[in-house]
Amino acid sequence: MFLEIVLAVLLGLLAGTITGLVPGVHVNLVTALVMGGSSVLSSRLSSFALASFLVSMGMVHTFLDAIPSVFLGAPEDAYALGVLPGHRYVLRGQGVMAVKLTVLGSLLSLVGVAVLSPVLFVVFPVLAGLVKGVVGWVLLGVVVFMLARERRRVWGVVVFGLSSLLGVVVFASGVRDPLFPMLSGLFGVSTLVYSLFQRESFPDQAVRSDMVVRWGVVVQACVLAVVAGSLTALLPGVGAATAAVLALQLSRGLGDHGFMVLVGGISTVNFGASLITLATIGRARNGVVVGVQSLLGRVGFADVFVLGVVGVVAGGVGVVLALFLAKRFVVLLRRVPYSWLAGGVVGFLVVLSAVLGGFRGLLVLVTAAGTGLIPAVTRTARVHAMGCIMTPVMLSLLF
Template structure:
């Protein structure tokens, strides 16, 4: 049984790597294939090991296209910005390593605090579940009022929110609809501005950050990831902008890695703690097996195994990508990524998706040109979430 468990965990890591590297593929889409998984993997525990390892490995690997290619995942759209800045300085590999470091430190902290998390999460959930929309309103108000261009910021937030209300009414699979939305707001729009830039040769060196700042960012990010698990619509990137302790790009990326990992880990163990599914992977697990204490222990152990293997793979792949991106014409590569995003938007969401991609790209370009904090464009998710809780 142990050998079989390792096999399915390894298979999950493989698919997590594939989903992480290809723009448009995300483990949340595994929900569509859950009946196939159940029919192929007869033992529910093996299926749980497969799904957990796939989710964890994807969190780690997905920083590579987010930073080096500028093709963001639904949770890492703002990691594109500081990550791309480091890429232009020849330090894309170091940016990925900061994210990986944050994820590793977050997992260590989560495991160390697991008894406290087990006790606190059900209490915290019961305390705030009726006030989620108020917390979201406060968070957005803080972001808008703390910026320099309040009217433009408010306009971008409101318009992105209207897009969010509109797109979820289109005849598009809800699992896939976020791909053209987020790719337009944060991917293609960034490519529009950066395609003329020349990417320098990349250095396989670390980005310096003090141990104190690194550890504080990881702790803050871990706590932020736990909190964001209770705030649908407020993604990892937005929480990272709050939780970065010194507001530097280095601290942001460490916090981003910590938040992404702790958010997913919380969503997995929440299946046992509060019997709620907080991610696509968690939903798939709830379909294949009830989660009791035995499954809880399996989730924790497989998460640790998958994280260790995935970190090694991520640094290896990031190194290869970094060397490659410095040797090719970045304009050509950027256009190729943009064409791939357009193609996959059509494959996944049809002509409706292409229209959504065009509208969201236009808004992303406007926000960039106006100097608006692009995190406000996440109104596309936050506004529908607020309306859901109110009505």
């Protein structure tokens, strides 16, 4: 049994590395493949070993998906808001530092949620009863507060309104894998296209440099990550991207340094705390945990303890992999002119959107990219573009 779980964890680390580094290859896709072939796989591996594979994959993925988000501008939902700060680090020759900060946030926040897990086991069932029915109103309050703090309020409303309309239409249209073209357009393609028009170049990246850690900012970001990530793991319909928006409204003194720590931490906490949500209230809040629930049925404290250990081990390996692969990534990028790199990434995202979603996926990407250019040109906070996710969630919860 032990060796079986070790093998499953190792395979999960490999799968999570692939899903983390390759845009468009999502952990939910691999989870669906595992579930589809579970009848065959169960003859070789136990259900718990398969669940360990999924947890290992999902956890290491949260450490590695910062690399394409920072260097390629190809974000998943948790890292969408981190694209622009990460891009600024890259343009300063500090892309590796940006990845280090997200890894630091992931690691410290994982330790935090692991230490607090006994408390969360007690608190989650109580909170689940208290917040039921008010989540939509809370999100609405966050949106109003977010727009009220925007200095260019009119443009903030315009960006939020257009992105909200885009999100509602996209989710209602039945586009396959709708988040990929929408978020890639809003936060990835728009950033890269704007940088090309600004004639930005890809500077030499510092591969081996001492990272000056602003510990006060890091601790603040990790506390916010643990709180926001845990709450959104508990709340229905609220994902890691919304958690980033919530946390951002609680503090504006983080800067790029703290924000990269924040988005890394939220992604990891959201995944880890979802296992506690499954055990305490029987609800699965992401695709990987849905797979775990399907494999194991009722998940108890002992199951979560072992899966939690698997997650912590995978997180530790994820730290090493992320730091190593980020440096290898930089060595590769040094050989490519920035205009070629940016153009190539845009072309890759266009092709992948077409492959995943057909003509409608391509249309979503182009429309989202046009919308994403508005905050860049008007110097408006890009957080308002998260209306593409927040508004559909609010509508589903309120009506």
